Amino acid sequence: MKKLLLLLVAISMIMFITACSNEADGQESDENTNTTEETTENTETEEETPEKATNDKVEAVFWHAMSGEGQESIEAIVDNFNQSQDEYTIIPEFQGSYEEALTKYRSVGGTADAPAIIQTFEVGTKYMIDSGFIEPVQSFIDEEGYDVSQLEENILNYYTVDDQLYSMPFNSSTPVMLYNKDAFKEAGLDPENPPPQTFEEIKEAAEKLTVKNGDNTERYGFSILNYGWFIEELIATQGGLYVNNDNGRSDSATEAVFNGEEGLRIFELMDEMNKAGTYGNFGSNWDDIRAAFQTENTAMYLDSSAGVTTTVENAPFEVGVAYIPYSEEAERNGVIIGGASLWMSNGIEEEKQKAAWEFMKYLQSPESQAKWHIETGYFAINPAAYEEDIVKDKWKEYPQLKVTVDQLQETKPSFATQGALISVFPEARQQVVTAMENVLQGTDPKEALDKAAEETNRVIEQANRANQ
Structure with missing residues (x-):
């Protein structure tokens, strides 16, 4: 059975x-x-x-x-x-x-x-x-x-x-942040000294990098692909966990905790920047967000380290690579593989x-x-x-x-950067993607995250019951 x-x-x-x-x-x-x-x-x-x-x-x-x-x-x-x-x-x-x-x-x-x-x-x-x-x-x-x-x-x-x-x-x-060095210079920003590192620095730089033409936005300052992997990484680099029991490492996970303060900071950042018109939503397709960067529709975005060489080769401008950002309310811990x-x-x-x-x-x-x-x-x-x-x-x-x-x-090796262990990870990721999309459509960040955690808890419980 x-x-x-x-x-x-x-x-x-x-x-x-x-x-x-x-x-x-x-x-x-x-x-x-x-x-x-x-x-x-x-x-x-x-x-x-x-x-x-x-x-x-x-x-x-x-x-x-x-x-x-x-x-x-x-x-x-x-x-x-x-x-x-x-x-x-x-x-x-x-x-x-x-x-x-x-x-x-x-x-x-x-x-x-x-x-x-x-x-x-x-x-x-x-x-x-x-x-x-x-x-x-x-x-x-x-x-x-x-x-x-x-x-x-x-x-x-x-x-x-x-x-x-x-x-x-x-x-x-691992994820990294790619940015348009030419756009930085154009906006009066120094791309080398150093690029934005904290959430606040991302917000400030994005305001200067965003270019509007009437009601149209020609270039957004910052973007994240609607893909759960990036939220996991942004939580981990703040030292936060994705699920309980030390990310499922000390015992089987029984509930999601990605809706804690670390996750909420990320969703509040997205919400604030989206309302300010500095955040570009290019959906959940990798090709679309990469095309948006290369055609200068967004000046900064998160991508996989494995895609760096191809992006550098194809972009008609100088590409910079930086660590993923972290909240100024936390210390940088690093990334999950x-x-x-x-x-x-x-x-x-x-x-x-x-x-x-x-x-x-x-x-x-x-x-x-x-x-x-x-x-x-x-x-x-x-x-x-x-x-x-x-x-x-x-x-x-x-x-x-x-x-x-x-x-x-x-x-820094820790339960946070070691990554979560759950058998229903794909389902959890999909719930987080839904939460990202809802926030960009106006849902309150906490409400969206709590809903994603609630649905993830349901599938975790079903999986744990099946494994008993």
């Missing part, structure tokens, strides 16, 4: 994710720009596929959700791994978006037909742990004595629960698990991470990659990338 209930919760999760997902990242969690193109599933049974390839290598399937440049980069890294040794062959298979990949995985998880590795976005962490379909990578870390201290602590923190690292971080990103990680299946042959583990380790090498960072914009999980010549050359060309890394590395 528990298995059936768990599947029902998972189905609900997939439906909500599909409704609110614009950029599988970040997708940033953001910010992966997958298409939803269906690919042919591997229908061979374990009996039909020999354990050894003709060259006597163990084959292990890797389901991923990267398209475009991300897919090209990861497939090149896989090829390098396959050629670097003579024991294992990793077979990468694109499975569509995160949602599509997870839907397919639910049908084979825990069986011999499951892929050895599956990429899952950060908000799927609690579900994956509870599913019983995965083998924590901590098992291999402990067995081998693998040194995780070489990896980025503020990325590992998200996927570490009860001192166990459950999955290996992969495509990781977004993106996705790699999970190892249980219920498959030990040799395939070993192949998966060897590939995960290879992926964390400085050389592999340097290649991944410069080709995709995602963080290097192994900071030693930043010392590689190809990264240093890239940073000379795009110094904005270093700002994203600095913000991550200056993050």
Whole structure:
């Protein structure tokens, strides 16, 4: 019965994710720009596929959700791994978006037909742990004595629960603030000394940056995508929690607390700026808000760190990158990692698990991470990659990338910046998006937030009941 209930919760999760997902990242969690193109599933049974390839290598399937440049980069890294040794062959298979990949995985998880590795976005962490379909990578870390201290602590923190690292971080990103340096100079602002950091500084700068032509606004001062990830981050950087029980880290979360003072400050900022005409509402589509920035319809906005290079390349003006803002009533704590990680299946042959583990380790090498960072914009999980010549050359060309890394590395480890663990995260995000839209349409900020928390509490209670 528990298995059936768990599947029902998972189905609900997939439906909500599909409704609110614009950029599988970040997708940033953001910010992966997958298409939803269906690919042919591997229908061979374990009996039909020999354990050894003709060259006597163990084959292990890797389901991923990267398209475009991300897919090209990861497939090149896989090829390098396959050629670097003579024991294992990793077979990468694109499975569509995160949602599509997870839907397919639910049908084979825990069986011999499951892929050895599956990429899952950060908000799927609690579900994956509870599913019983995965083998924590901590098992291999402990067995081998693998040194995780070489990896980025503020990325590992998200996927570490009860001192166990459950999955290996992969495509990781955080939000940053992008701003139009030319517009700053035009408005009499110094873009270097420094850019706005607090909510009050954002408000003041936005007033000067906003350009009106009669009743029309040609350029807004500041914008946030209607996407719940950014609210989570703006709460965390103030040291606030999203759900109770230490963000679901010390015990299962039972209620939302994102409607506390930290969340209210954000919604009041949006409300005040919207009424003042300095806040641009460009909806919930990543392409729309990025287009608004590049066409100079907004001077400052929040985006994923993985999108920085492309924006710098495409904007017809000089682009600045800064840390996300925080309330002057709080201290800056930093950011929560977004993106996705790699999970190892249980219920498959030990040799395939070993192949998966060897590939995960290879992926964390400085050389592999340097290649991944410069080709995709995602963080290097192994900071030693930043010392590689190809990264240093890239940073000379795009110094904005270093700002994203600095913000991550200056993050203070805490329950706030570790991020929340709830199995119904997608539903919670959708409630927050609804609250954002309502505030911009005139709803009182507290009323909108309390309503979102109330609806989130309802789905949390349903999920907890199903898991009992």
